[in-house]
Every structure is written in structure tokens, then in C-alpha cells.
Amino acid sequence: MGEVRVRLKKSLSGASGLLKLDVAFNLPAGSFTILGGPSGAGKTSILRMIAGLLKPENGEIYVGEQCWYDSKKGIYLKAQKRLQGFVFQDYALFPQMTIAQNLEFAASASQNRAKLQERISQILEMMDLTSLLNRKASSLSGGQQQRVALARAIIRKPPLLLLDEPFAALDPEMRKKMQEYLLKLHREFKLTTLMVSHDQGESINLADTIMMLSEGKIVNQGSPEEVFAHSNLSGKFRFTGEVLSIQASDVVFVVSILVGKNMVKVIVDKNEIDQLSPGDHVMLVSKAFNPIIKKIS
Amino acid sequence: MNRLKGNIHSIETKDQLSLVKVEVKESILSTIIVNRPEELDYLRKGNEVYVLFKETEVVLGLPELTGISLQNRLLCKVIDLEKGALLCRVNLNHPSGQLVSIVTRRAVEELDIQAGSQIMAFIKTNEMMLSE
Missing domain, CATH: 2.40.50.100 (RNA polymerase II/Efflux pump adaptor protein, barrel-sandwich hybrid domain)
Incomplete structure (x- = not known):
């Protein structure tokens, strides 16, 4: 899949006035990076720009050799063409569909049915979802729904997994379980993951690298111990x-x-x-x- | 970990070591650290810092005790005690904040420490850490 290279500039109007977002970073293949910092610093906007849901003013996004966005070359791939996994805080499942239907729907673009089924069952097993396969999404608990959302996000083998505070709405115990599932998936499928989180414990448990964002700029970057403890x-x-x-x-x-x-x-x-x-x-x-x-x- | 807030009162540096005095309410605490002021940006006179020290490093003595090398002395009032079989956890109140001392139960009994007692808490200079 290769390294992800991101350089983005955009002026955003936030709650506390104009925010000049200006960031540049690389995500090595297989790395787990957490984007932290106060509300309104621009974290979600960065995720949305990478996903293709918000257009930057200029910059570039490369995933390995593939260009998703390059303002100089006039390239801007639409969200559907970028093939990344995205999980938000709200699960966004289809409530009236079963879990199996939700997962197959996400995978419908993929061609090889047999291989797809094999991958789906592997993910379901890893995430202890097999027994829930025929349940309607609306009948599941928050933690279960978020597990399905996570499974759905990686079914298409995304070169980049984007997570926007996926566990913020869950209680501490469930959050910890979800972190374990996420780490398992991240390692097994060698995903490159970029996650927004406010939770210091979560960041220390999951991340190889933490980037702290403040007023649209990266103000501190390093391993969890460097960012949270070494400094002071x-x-x-x-x-x-x-x-x-x-x-x-x-x-x-x-x-x-x-x-x-x-x-x-x-x-x-x-x-x-x-x-x-x-x-x-x-x-x-x-x-x-x-x-x-x-x-x- | 006990944590008291104060302001840097003075810094004395020799080679790799700095002796930092921190003014907390009604006392000046000293800490010795392996840092020079140019290596640690918050090491400036007047800056607000926390002094950190472990509960098990807090020595208790009677207030009138003299002739002892321990530089850091906090005159405290005992809030309460939690007696174990071997150890005792003593909750203390000082004008700069609450702290905990963990000492042997025997020591507590010999000194007759009780809730409401006035007691001096001593901490060795090399047991104190600094944080922003």
C-alpha cells in the first residue's frame, strides 16, 4: 500500500473565528497515528479532507504512488474513488438491515465473491460478531454497532483507515474492549490508521505516533511517551x-x-x-x- | 504521588545538577535534579511548577524535632489514619495542599500520631521531582 503523504491548507470558519489549517505529515505504511488536541483545532477537518468530504484550498494527498489530491496537478479524487475506511462516532449503519446485509452492502463494489466471503468471515470471527449476523442493526447495543461499523470499514481492504473519535460515546469498559479489537484488526490486516482521539489513555494504548494539533497547526509530534511524559x-x-x-x-x-x-x-x-x-x-x-x-x- | 503547587524561588547550578527551591504556601521546598536550566524550559525563577514526591518517601517527625539534615519540612495537621497490619497511611493537611505519608504502623504508634495531631512531614531533597 505504501506511505501516506499529506499536505493540506485551508481556511475554516470555526466557533472561535477563522482557523488557518496548515499541516504536513507522513503516515508510514502499517503505522497507527493519533491526532489529538483541543476541540476546534481542525482534527475532524483533516480527516474529512483526506476522505474527500471537504476540499482543501491547496496541498496534496498521496497514498503510496496513488494520487488522491494534488492542487498543482489539478487532481481531486472523489470520496468514492479513494477507497478508505471511515468510522465516525455515530455508527451510521442501516438500521433495518441485518448485520450480514450491512457488511455485504459495504463490500458490493468488490468483485471476487468467494474471497470476499472468506474475508468477511475472518473479520466477523476476529471481532466476535458471528453470532450477531442475522440480527437487525437497530437491535444491537452501542458497542456492538460500533464493532460492526469497524468491521464494515475494513472489508474493502482500505489503504487507510480513518477513525473520528469512534469510541467517545461508549462507556470505559466497552471502550477498552473496542481498543483491543481495533489493535487486533490493525495488526492482522497491516492497516495504516489515522484516528482522532481526546483520550490520553486511549492514545497511549493504541498509537505509535501522536500528533497534537492546535489552531490548525501540528504543535507536538512523537511517540506517546515523548508527547505525554518526557516533555515536562x-x-x-x-x-x-x-x-x-x-x-x-x-x-x-x-x-x-x-x-x-x-x-x-x-x-x-x-x-x-x-x-x-x-x-x-x-x-x-x-x-x-x-x-x-x-x-x- | 504527592503533588504540591508552587513557584520557583531560586536555582543554583553546578555541572549537571541544579538545586531548585520552590516556594509553596508557608514553606520553601528544595529539590535537586539532573538538569541545567537551559535544558528544561520551565526552569525559570518565578515559574509555576509542581513538586512531586512519593507517599513512601515522606518521613514523619514531632514538630519540635531539631538537628536533622532533611531540608524539606511541612508542618501538617493529621486528617486521618488508615492502619494496616504493617504499614499505616497517614492523610495530612498542609496550607499548600493535602499529602499522604506511608510509614510503618509501629512508627505511628511510637509517636502516638492521631487524627488532629500536629506533625512535621520531612522529604529528602533528592526524592522530589519537578513537573510543569
Whole structure:
């Protein structure tokens, strides 16, 4: 599929006056990028321009060798020709159609029926949707509908998956499940994903790269740890890891964290324990004064 | 993690280390960090910062205690205590904010710390972190 290269300029009228959107970024093939920043910064507009739902004033969008938009060359592909997956906060399924019909409808442009069926069943299985196949979309819960919307978005093998706060309306537990499904799909189908999210935990769990947007410009860009933690904490002993377990011990909690191949344990006060659960990606920080060095050879 | 808001009062730098004093309500806290002011943009006199330190690094002592190297002293009032079998979690109130100290239960009993007691919270200079 190849790298996605984006350069966009457009003046937008937002809630707080005129916004001059001016961004340039590349999304490497297979990467997961989260676009963050305050409301009204232009995040959704960027997604809409890439999708072909909003026309930029100038710039270019290339997906591998394929040109979707180039103002200098006068190229502007319509949304239908761009073949990307798009998932919004509202699910936009056809309520009276069954799940199977919703998915087949999305795939109707594709030619090879047998291959398509195989792909559909693979996606349904990965997303635990097989049992819901004959249910009407309108009878599903919010989380189920959003799972179908996600499945529908990737049925056509999009070279680029665009997600606009897809899980914002879901409760925290469901959101976490959806993140797991999304990561599974992203990895299995080697998708290139660009997602708008306000949620810092979500960004840390999902993204390789975070771009922070403010007033139409990218003001900060980097890995989650660079963007969220490295910038302002003075502690020098830093690692990222994944929470494996949390155990109450007397009046404190022992949190086991996998850092690289090693498991470490950290004592945590109850004030912070509510924000942690197994599977969370976290940063461990201590001062350069604390560790003891012991030679092993 | 305890977190108190203050303003940078002074910065003293030697080689890779800086001793940063932060004025919080009714106290000046000092922290030593491995940073020079040119490496950390918020390290400027007068800037608003947070000092961060872990609950388990807060030492408790009687208010009249003297002759001790600990530079950071916060005279607090005990809000309440949560006694475990081995440890005790002490909730403290200081004019600059609330903080928590986790010490052994034995220490709490020896010092006879109770809700409402006046107590001095001590934190080592090298246990304090800074954040914007």
C-alpha cells in the first residue's frame, strides 16, 4: 500500500473565528497515528479532507504512488474513488438491515465473491460478531454497532483507515474492549490508521505516533511517551511498560509491570490505583538518585 | 504521588545538577535534579511548577524535632489514619495542599500520631521531582 503523504491548507470558519489549517505529515505504511488536541483545532477537518468530504484550498494527498489530491496537478479524487475506511462516532449503519446485509452492502463494489466471503468471515470471527449476523442493526447495543461499523470499514481492504473519535460515546469498559479489537484488526490486516482521539489513555494504548494539533497547526509530534511524559517531568530514570497485575497488600498496592523482558514491581498508593488496570501502558519514573548499580560480570 | 503547587524561588547550578527551591504556601521546598536550566524550559525563577514526591518517601517527625539534615519540612495537621497490619497511611493537611505519608504502623504508634495531631512531614531533597 505504501506511505501516506499529506499536505493540506485551508481556511475554516470555526466557533472561535477563522482557523488557518496548515499541516504536513507522513503516515508510514502499517503505522497507527493519533491526532489529538483541543476541540476546534481542525482534527475532524483533516480527516474529512483526506476522505474527500471537504476540499482543501491547496496541498496534496498521496497514498503510496496513488494520487488522491494534488492542487498543482489539478487532481481531486472523489470520496468514492479513494477507497478508505471511515468510522465516525455515530455508527451510521442501516438500521433495518441485518448485520450480514450491512457488511455485504459495504463490500458490493468488490468483485471476487468467494474471497470476499472468506474475508468477511475472518473479520466477523476476529471481532466476535458471528453470532450477531442475522440480527437487525437497530437491535444491537452501542458497542456492538460500533464493532460492526469497524468491521464494515475494513472489508474493502482500505489503504487507510480513518477513525473520528469512534469510541467517545461508549462507556470505559466497552471502550477498552473496542481498543483491543481495533489493535487486533490493525495488526492482522497491516492497516495504516489515522484516528482522532481526546483520550490520553486511549492514545497511549493504541498509537505509535501522536500528533497534537492546535489552531490548525501540528504543535507536538512523537511517540506517546515523548508527547505525554518526557516533555515536562524532571525524573531521569524512565521506562515504559505494561501493567500485568495489581494486588492489594496491606494499605498499599503492588503493581507488577512488564518492562521489556523483565517484570518489576512498584508500590502504588490507593489514590492512583483507580486509574490503573492490567494491560495499561504506563511510564515508570524515578529519580536518578534512587537506583543502585551492581556489576554483574 | 504527592503533588504540591508552587513557584520557583531560586536555582543554583553546578555541572549537571541544579538545586531548585520552590516556594509553596508557608514553606520553601528544595529539590535537586539532573538538569541545567537551559535544558528544561520551565526552569525559570518565578515559574509555576509542581513538586512531586512519593507517599513512601515522606518521613514523619514531632514538630519540635531539631538537628536533622532533611531540608524539606511541612508542618501538617493529621486528617486521618488508615492502619494496616504493617504499614499505616497517614492523610495530612498542609496550607499548600493535602499529602499522604506511608510509614510503618509501629512508627505511628511510637509517636502516638492521631487524627488532629500536629506533625512535621520531612522529604529528602533528592526524592522530589519537578513537573510543569
